[in-house]
Amino acid sequence: MCCGTCSTLVTKQMPEFKVDAYDPVSGKYTTVSSEDYKGKWFTVCFYPGDFTFV
Amino acid sequence: MNAASHKFQELGVELLVVSCDTKFSHKRFVETEPLLKDFKIMMGADNKHEMAKAFGIYSENDGVAIRGRFLVNPDGIVLAQEVLTPPVGRNVNEFIRQVQAFQHVAKTGEVCPANWRPGKKTLPVNTDAEKMTGKVGEYITLEEILS
Known part of the structure:
Protein backbone atom coordinates (compact mmCIF):
# COMPACT_ATOMS: atom_id res chain seq x y z
CA MET A 1 0.00 0.00 0.00
CA CYS A 2 1.53 3.30 1.05
CA CYS A 3 5.28 3.79 1.01
CA GLY A 4 4.84 5.91 4.14
CA THR A 5 6.51 8.97 2.66
CA CYS A 6 3.56 10.52 0.85
CA SER A 7 0.29 11.55 2.43
CA THR A 8 -1.95 11.62 -0.66
CA LEU A 9 -4.46 8.85 -1.23
CA VAL A 10 -4.46 9.50 -4.97
CA THR A 11 -3.50 6.34 -6.95
CA LYS A 12 -4.15 4.19 -3.86
CA GLN A 13 -7.02 1.96 -2.82
CA MET A 14 -9.66 3.85 -0.88
CA PRO A 15 -9.45 3.13 2.86
CA GLU A 16 -12.13 0.83 4.25
CA PHE A 17 -14.72 2.42 6.50
CA LYS A 18 -18.00 1.77 8.28
CA VAL A 19 -19.95 4.58 9.95
CA ASP A 20 -23.40 5.42 11.27
CA ALA A 21 -25.41 7.49 8.83
CA TYR A 22 -28.55 9.51 8.35
CA ASP A 23 -30.43 9.05 5.07
CA PRO A 24 -32.34 12.28 4.43
CA VAL A 25 -34.39 10.66 1.65
CA SER A 26 -36.01 8.04 3.91
CA GLY A 27 -35.53 10.03 7.13
CA LYS A 28 -34.01 6.88 8.69
CA TYR A 29 -30.81 6.15 10.58
CA THR A 30 -28.62 3.53 8.92
CA THR A 31 -24.97 2.59 8.45
CA VAL A 32 -22.76 2.89 5.38
CA SER A 33 -19.49 1.21 4.57
CA SER A 34 -16.90 1.05 1.82
CA GLU A 35 -18.48 -2.28 0.79
CA ASP A 36 -21.63 -0.39 -0.29
CA TYR A 37 -19.67 1.47 -2.96
CA LYS A 38 -17.67 -1.43 -4.44
CA GLY A 39 -17.77 -1.42 -8.25
CA LYS A 40 -19.21 2.10 -8.42
CA TRP A 41 -18.00 5.59 -9.14
CA PHE A 42 -17.99 7.17 -5.68
CA THR A 43 -17.38 10.55 -4.11
CA VAL A 44 -16.97 11.28 -0.43
CA CYS A 45 -16.94 14.86 0.82
CA PHE A 46 -15.87 15.61 4.37
CA TYR A 47 -16.95 18.84 6.04
CA PRO A 48 -16.01 20.32 9.41
CA GLY A 49 -19.38 20.15 11.11
CA ASP A 50 -23.14 20.44 11.14
CA PHE A 51 -24.39 23.93 11.94
CA THR A 52 -21.24 25.61 10.65
CA PHE A 53 -21.48 28.22 8.00
CA VAL A 54 -19.78 27.46 4.69
CA MET B 1 -23.33 19.49 -4.04
CA ASN B 2 -26.97 18.73 -3.29
CA ALA B 3 -28.23 21.19 -5.91
CA ALA B 4 -26.19 19.21 -8.46
CA SER B 5 -27.12 15.76 -7.15
CA HIS B 6 -29.19 15.03 -10.29
CA LYS B 7 -26.00 15.61 -12.31
CA PHE B 8 -24.08 13.07 -10.23
CA GLN B 9 -26.95 10.63 -10.63
CA GLU B 10 -26.72 11.14 -14.41
CA LEU B 11 -22.97 10.45 -14.25
CA GLY B 12 -23.56 7.35 -12.11
CA VAL B 13 -21.60 8.69 -9.14
CA GLU B 14 -22.67 7.72 -5.60
CA LEU B 15 -22.34 10.56 -3.10
CA LEU B 16 -21.59 10.51 0.61
CA VAL B 17 -20.98 13.52 2.87
CA VAL B 18 -19.27 12.97 6.19
CA SER B 19 -18.50 15.00 9.29
CA CYS B 20 -17.48 14.02 12.80
CA ASP B 21 -20.97 14.78 14.11
CA THR B 22 -23.50 12.15 15.19
CA LYS B 23 -26.37 10.87 13.03
CA PHE B 24 -28.73 12.67 15.41
CA SER B 25 -27.02 15.97 14.70
CA HIS B 26 -27.20 15.29 10.93
CA LYS B 27 -30.94 14.72 11.15
CA ARG B 28 -31.60 17.93 13.06
CA PHE B 29 -29.22 19.93 10.80
CA VAL B 30 -31.12 18.86 7.66
CA GLU B 31 -34.46 19.58 9.31
CA THR B 32 -33.61 23.08 10.53
CA GLU B 33 -31.24 24.67 7.98
CA PRO B 34 -33.22 26.37 5.16
CA LEU B 35 -30.35 25.83 2.72
CA LEU B 36 -30.72 22.06 3.23
CA LYS B 37 -34.37 21.92 2.22
CA ASP B 38 -34.66 18.90 -0.13
CA PHE B 39 -31.21 17.63 0.86
CA LYS B 40 -30.86 14.12 -0.62
CA ILE B 41 -27.28 13.01 0.01
CA MET B 42 -26.44 10.21 2.47
CA MET B 43 -24.73 11.67 5.57
CA GLY B 44 -22.02 9.65 7.31
CA ALA B 45 -21.56 10.21 11.04
CA ASP B 46 -17.89 9.75 11.85
CA ASN B 47 -18.20 10.64 15.50
CA LYS B 48 -15.43 8.17 16.35
CA HIS B 49 -13.12 10.06 13.91
CA GLU B 50 -11.87 6.78 12.42
CA MET B 51 -12.94 7.50 8.85
CA ALA B 52 -11.51 11.04 8.83
CA LYS B 53 -8.22 9.66 10.14
CA ALA B 54 -8.16 6.89 7.53
CA PHE B 55 -8.58 9.49 4.79
CA GLY B 56 -5.88 11.71 6.32
CA ILE B 57 -8.04 14.76 6.83
CA TYR B 58 -8.71 14.66 10.58
CA SER B 59 -7.67 17.81 12.44
CA GLU B 60 -6.41 16.83 15.90
CA ASN B 61 -6.42 20.50 16.93
CA ASP B 62 -10.07 21.13 16.23
CA GLY B 63 -11.47 17.60 16.49
CA VAL B 64 -13.09 17.91 13.07
CA ALA B 65 -12.78 16.58 9.54
CA ILE B 66 -11.29 19.23 7.28
CA ARG B 67 -12.86 19.81 3.89
CA GLY B 68 -11.55 16.84 1.89
CA ARG B 69 -13.15 15.54 -1.31
CA PHE B 70 -12.20 12.21 -2.87
CA LEU B 71 -13.21 10.71 -6.22
CA VAL B 72 -13.00 6.92 -6.41
CA ASN B 73 -13.38 4.73 -9.50
CA PRO B 74 -15.23 1.38 -9.68
CA ASP B 75 -11.95 -0.44 -8.89
CA GLY B 76 -11.79 1.40 -5.57
CA ILE B 77 -8.81 3.54 -6.61
CA VAL B 78 -8.73 7.19 -5.50
CA LEU B 79 -8.39 9.24 -8.70
CA ALA B 80 -8.57 12.74 -7.25
CA GLN B 81 -8.55 14.50 -3.94
CA GLU B 82 -8.93 18.11 -2.91
CA VAL B 83 -8.45 19.32 0.64
CA LEU B 84 -9.36 22.85 1.75
CA THR B 85 -9.13 24.48 5.14
CA PRO B 86 -12.61 25.05 6.60
CA PRO B 87 -13.40 28.72 5.75
CA VAL B 88 -13.64 28.26 1.96
CA GLY B 89 -16.27 26.19 0.18
CA ARG B 90 -15.73 23.97 -2.85
CA ASN B 91 -16.66 24.49 -6.50
CA VAL B 92 -19.05 21.78 -7.58
CA ASN B 93 -18.85 22.68 -11.28
CA GLU B 94 -15.11 22.11 -11.34
CA PHE B 95 -15.65 18.79 -9.63
CA ILE B 96 -18.26 17.71 -12.19
CA ARG B 97 -15.75 18.60 -14.92
CA GLN B 98 -13.15 16.38 -13.27
CA VAL B 99 -15.60 13.47 -13.01
CA GLN B 100 -16.49 13.85 -16.70
CA ALA B 101 -12.80 13.93 -17.64
CA PHE B 102 -11.88 10.86 -15.55
CA GLN B 103 -14.85 8.94 -16.95
CA HIS B 104 -13.86 9.93 -20.49
CA VAL B 105 -10.30 8.69 -19.88
CA ALA B 106 -11.61 5.43 -18.40
CA LYS B 107 -13.85 4.89 -21.41
CA THR B 108 -11.52 5.88 -24.26
Whole structure:
Protein backbone atom coordinates (compact mmCIF):
# COMPACT_ATOMS: atom_id res chain seq x y z
CA MET A 1 0.00 0.00 0.00
CA CYS A 2 1.53 3.30 1.05
CA CYS A 3 5.28 3.79 1.01
CA GLY A 4 4.84 5.91 4.14
CA THR A 5 6.51 8.97 2.66
CA CYS A 6 3.56 10.52 0.85
CA SER A 7 0.29 11.55 2.43
CA THR A 8 -1.95 11.62 -0.66
CA LEU A 9 -4.46 8.85 -1.23
CA VAL A 10 -4.46 9.50 -4.97
CA THR A 11 -3.50 6.34 -6.95
CA LYS A 12 -4.15 4.19 -3.86
CA GLN A 13 -7.02 1.96 -2.82
CA MET A 14 -9.66 3.85 -0.88
CA PRO A 15 -9.45 3.13 2.86
CA GLU A 16 -12.13 0.83 4.25
CA PHE A 17 -14.72 2.42 6.50
CA LYS A 18 -18.00 1.77 8.28
CA VAL A 19 -19.95 4.58 9.95
CA ASP A 20 -23.40 5.42 11.27
CA ALA A 21 -25.41 7.49 8.83
CA TYR A 22 -28.55 9.51 8.35
CA ASP A 23 -30.43 9.05 5.07
CA PRO A 24 -32.34 12.28 4.43
CA VAL A 25 -34.39 10.66 1.65
CA SER A 26 -36.01 8.04 3.91
CA GLY A 27 -35.53 10.03 7.13
CA LYS A 28 -34.01 6.88 8.69
CA TYR A 29 -30.81 6.15 10.58
CA THR A 30 -28.62 3.53 8.92
CA THR A 31 -24.97 2.59 8.45
CA VAL A 32 -22.76 2.89 5.38
CA SER A 33 -19.49 1.21 4.57
CA SER A 34 -16.90 1.05 1.82
CA GLU A 35 -18.48 -2.28 0.79
CA ASP A 36 -21.63 -0.39 -0.29
CA TYR A 37 -19.67 1.47 -2.96
CA LYS A 38 -17.67 -1.43 -4.44
CA GLY A 39 -17.77 -1.42 -8.25
CA LYS A 40 -19.21 2.10 -8.42
CA TRP A 41 -18.00 5.59 -9.14
CA PHE A 42 -17.99 7.17 -5.68
CA THR A 43 -17.38 10.55 -4.11
CA VAL A 44 -16.97 11.28 -0.43
CA CYS A 45 -16.94 14.86 0.82
CA PHE A 46 -15.87 15.61 4.37
CA TYR A 47 -16.95 18.84 6.04
CA PRO A 48 -16.01 20.32 9.41
CA GLY A 49 -19.38 20.15 11.11
CA ASP A 50 -23.14 20.44 11.14
CA PHE A 51 -24.39 23.93 11.94
CA THR A 52 -21.24 25.61 10.65
CA PHE A 53 -21.48 28.22 8.00
CA VAL A 54 -19.78 27.46 4.69
CA MET B 1 -23.33 19.49 -4.04
CA ASN B 2 -26.97 18.73 -3.29
CA ALA B 3 -28.23 21.19 -5.91
CA ALA B 4 -26.19 19.21 -8.46
CA SER B 5 -27.12 15.76 -7.15
CA HIS B 6 -29.19 15.03 -10.29
CA LYS B 7 -26.00 15.61 -12.31
CA PHE B 8 -24.08 13.07 -10.23
CA GLN B 9 -26.95 10.63 -10.63
CA GLU B 10 -26.72 11.14 -14.41
CA LEU B 11 -22.97 10.45 -14.25
CA GLY B 12 -23.56 7.35 -12.11
CA VAL B 13 -21.60 8.69 -9.14
CA GLU B 14 -22.67 7.72 -5.60
CA LEU B 15 -22.34 10.56 -3.10
CA LEU B 16 -21.59 10.51 0.61
CA VAL B 17 -20.98 13.52 2.87
CA VAL B 18 -19.27 12.97 6.19
CA SER B 19 -18.50 15.00 9.29
CA CYS B 20 -17.48 14.02 12.80
CA ASP B 21 -20.97 14.78 14.11
CA THR B 22 -23.50 12.15 15.19
CA LYS B 23 -26.37 10.87 13.03
CA PHE B 24 -28.73 12.67 15.41
CA SER B 25 -27.02 15.97 14.70
CA HIS B 26 -27.20 15.29 10.93
CA LYS B 27 -30.94 14.72 11.15
CA ARG B 28 -31.60 17.93 13.06
CA PHE B 29 -29.22 19.93 10.80
CA VAL B 30 -31.12 18.86 7.66
CA GLU B 31 -34.46 19.58 9.31
CA THR B 32 -33.61 23.08 10.53
CA GLU B 33 -31.24 24.67 7.98
CA PRO B 34 -33.22 26.37 5.16
CA LEU B 35 -30.35 25.83 2.72
CA LEU B 36 -30.72 22.06 3.23
CA LYS B 37 -34.37 21.92 2.22
CA ASP B 38 -34.66 18.90 -0.13
CA PHE B 39 -31.21 17.63 0.86
CA LYS B 40 -30.86 14.12 -0.62
CA ILE B 41 -27.28 13.01 0.01
CA MET B 42 -26.44 10.21 2.47
CA MET B 43 -24.73 11.67 5.57
CA GLY B 44 -22.02 9.65 7.31
CA ALA B 45 -21.56 10.21 11.04
CA ASP B 46 -17.89 9.75 11.85
CA ASN B 47 -18.20 10.64 15.50
CA LYS B 48 -15.43 8.17 16.35
CA HIS B 49 -13.12 10.06 13.91
CA GLU B 50 -11.87 6.78 12.42
CA MET B 51 -12.94 7.50 8.85
CA ALA B 52 -11.51 11.04 8.83
CA LYS B 53 -8.22 9.66 10.14
CA ALA B 54 -8.16 6.89 7.53
CA PHE B 55 -8.58 9.49 4.79
CA GLY B 56 -5.88 11.71 6.32
CA ILE B 57 -8.04 14.76 6.83
CA TYR B 58 -8.71 14.66 10.58
CA SER B 59 -7.67 17.81 12.44
CA GLU B 60 -6.41 16.83 15.90
CA ASN B 61 -6.42 20.50 16.93
CA ASP B 62 -10.07 21.13 16.23
CA GLY B 63 -11.47 17.60 16.49
CA VAL B 64 -13.09 17.91 13.07
CA ALA B 65 -12.78 16.58 9.54
CA ILE B 66 -11.29 19.23 7.28
CA ARG B 67 -12.86 19.81 3.89
CA GLY B 68 -11.55 16.84 1.89
CA ARG B 69 -13.15 15.54 -1.31
CA PHE B 70 -12.20 12.21 -2.87
CA LEU B 71 -13.21 10.71 -6.22
CA VAL B 72 -13.00 6.92 -6.41
CA ASN B 73 -13.38 4.73 -9.50
CA PRO B 74 -15.23 1.38 -9.68
CA ASP B 75 -11.95 -0.44 -8.89
CA GLY B 76 -11.79 1.40 -5.57
CA ILE B 77 -8.81 3.54 -6.61
CA VAL B 78 -8.73 7.19 -5.50
CA LEU B 79 -8.39 9.24 -8.70
CA ALA B 80 -8.57 12.74 -7.25
CA GLN B 81 -8.55 14.50 -3.94
CA GLU B 82 -8.93 18.11 -2.91
CA VAL B 83 -8.45 19.32 0.64
CA LEU B 84 -9.36 22.85 1.75
CA THR B 85 -9.13 24.48 5.14
CA PRO B 86 -12.61 25.05 6.60
CA PRO B 87 -13.40 28.72 5.75
CA VAL B 88 -13.64 28.26 1.96
CA GLY B 89 -16.27 26.19 0.18
CA ARG B 90 -15.73 23.97 -2.85
CA ASN B 91 -16.66 24.49 -6.50
CA VAL B 92 -19.05 21.78 -7.58
CA ASN B 93 -18.85 22.68 -11.28
CA GLU B 94 -15.11 22.11 -11.34
CA PHE B 95 -15.65 18.79 -9.63
CA ILE B 96 -18.26 17.71 -12.19
CA ARG B 97 -15.75 18.60 -14.92
CA GLN B 98 -13.15 16.38 -13.27
CA VAL B 99 -15.60 13.47 -13.01
CA GLN B 100 -16.49 13.85 -16.70
CA ALA B 101 -12.80 13.93 -17.64
CA PHE B 102 -11.88 10.86 -15.55
CA GLN B 103 -14.85 8.94 -16.95
CA HIS B 104 -13.86 9.93 -20.49
CA VAL B 105 -10.30 8.69 -19.88
CA ALA B 106 -11.61 5.43 -18.40
CA LYS B 107 -13.85 4.89 -21.41
CA THR B 108 -11.52 5.88 -24.26
CA GLY B 109 -7.90 5.67 -23.09
CA GLU B 110 -7.38 9.18 -24.48
CA VAL B 111 -6.13 11.87 -22.11
CA CYS B 112 -7.71 15.22 -21.26
CA PRO B 113 -5.40 18.24 -21.53
CA ALA B 114 -5.57 21.38 -19.35
CA ASN B 115 -8.97 23.09 -19.30
CA TRP B 116 -10.66 20.11 -20.98
CA ARG B 117 -14.42 19.93 -20.76
CA PRO B 118 -16.82 17.67 -22.68
CA GLY B 119 -16.72 18.42 -26.40
CA LYS B 120 -13.14 19.75 -26.37
CA LYS B 121 -10.15 18.00 -27.93
CA THR B 122 -8.51 15.08 -26.17
CA LEU B 123 -5.05 13.68 -26.91
CA PRO B 124 -4.79 10.17 -28.40
CA VAL B 125 -1.78 8.99 -26.39
CA ASN B 126 -3.26 5.50 -26.59
CA THR B 127 -2.55 5.37 -30.36
CA ASP B 128 -0.18 8.25 -31.23
CA ALA B 129 2.30 8.40 -28.35
CA GLU B 130 5.40 8.18 -30.60
CA LYS B 131 4.21 10.79 -33.13
CA MET B 132 3.04 13.06 -30.35
CA THR B 133 6.26 13.09 -28.33
CA GLY B 134 7.61 16.65 -28.32
CA LYS B 135 4.90 17.67 -30.81
CA VAL B 136 1.78 18.03 -28.71
CA GLY B 137 1.39 21.49 -30.26
CA GLU B 138 0.64 19.82 -33.61
CA TYR B 139 -2.36 18.12 -32.01
CA ILE B 140 -3.72 21.03 -30.00
CA THR B 141 -2.95 24.75 -30.03
CA LEU B 142 -2.56 27.02 -27.03
CA GLU B 143 -5.68 28.90 -28.20
CA GLU B 144 -7.64 25.65 -28.20
CA ILE B 145 -6.40 24.83 -24.70
CA LEU B 146 -7.29 28.29 -23.40
CA SER B 147 -10.66 28.51 -25.18
